[in-house]
């Protein structure tokens with residue numbers, strides 16, 4: 620099924636949705652097109668992450684399992700996990716396209732654990748570090764989230780977390796925090812808007828301008844190893860804006876920068892080398908970015924292609 624008639628033909632978001640593997644098999648749980656349940660012993664892969672084992676040890680009788688092309692799910696209720704599985708595969712395609720990469724060698728799937736009971740989640744979250752933006756935990760390529768069965772997707776938090784999982788598959792040696800968070804925000808905002816539009820909702824990605832006096836200096840931003848608890852919102856906004864700025868200035872150079880930073884090259888010299896001719900010095904880069912960050916979201920519409 621091609622969705623491009625619903626979607627803009629921009630570089631980023633002309634998306635072909637290929638039939639998901641589960642849609643081709645016979646559902647074993649109630650509900651049309653529900654994610655089929657698979658016995659744990661018959662899953663195609665195991666999660667080597669010890670946190671996964673700990674999650675499944677919490678009321679072990681509650682967990683069911685299923686899988687799609689790129690993800691394995693551990694869940695309680697089929698009707699909760701089914702929309703998550705559809706959205707996860709959607710985001711996989713958006714992010715892979717944005718990275719202009721083929722699937723990494725191998726066929727490793729990412730594991731997603733969907734808790735439903737708040738008490739179970741409270742017990743589990745003591746084991747990992749919550750992402751302040753989404754309340755999920757991602758660790759070593761696995762994602763742990765809590766879902767209220769009444770929850771309706773209303774923002775880009777799931778897409779944000781899925782973006783992290785996919786970045787981890789392409790860059791398993793870790794990328795800097797601002798780039799990981801900024802890219803996850805950048806790609807999930809645009810993807811969420813197109814996901815909504817494909818389902819008949821009017822939606823545009825939203826990107827907030829940042830007042831110049833609120834900006835974290837770039838040298839400080841790029842050195843942070845986790846979002847600063849007292850400036851979480853600015854950190855995510857500014858990281859997203861910085862990624863958007865670098866990608867819109869020159870997409871191939873942005874991807875080259877991503878590759879270099881994933882190999883732990885120093886930011887300051889690497890960005891000036893890769894963007895030679897654009898930014899003559901760190902001061903010029905900072906100045907151009909400050910101007911860009913203070914503008915209202917004129918380029919966010921570029922991602923959506925409208």
Ligand SMILES: [Zn+2]
Pocket residue numbers: 750752779780783799800803
């Ligand atoms: Zn994040």
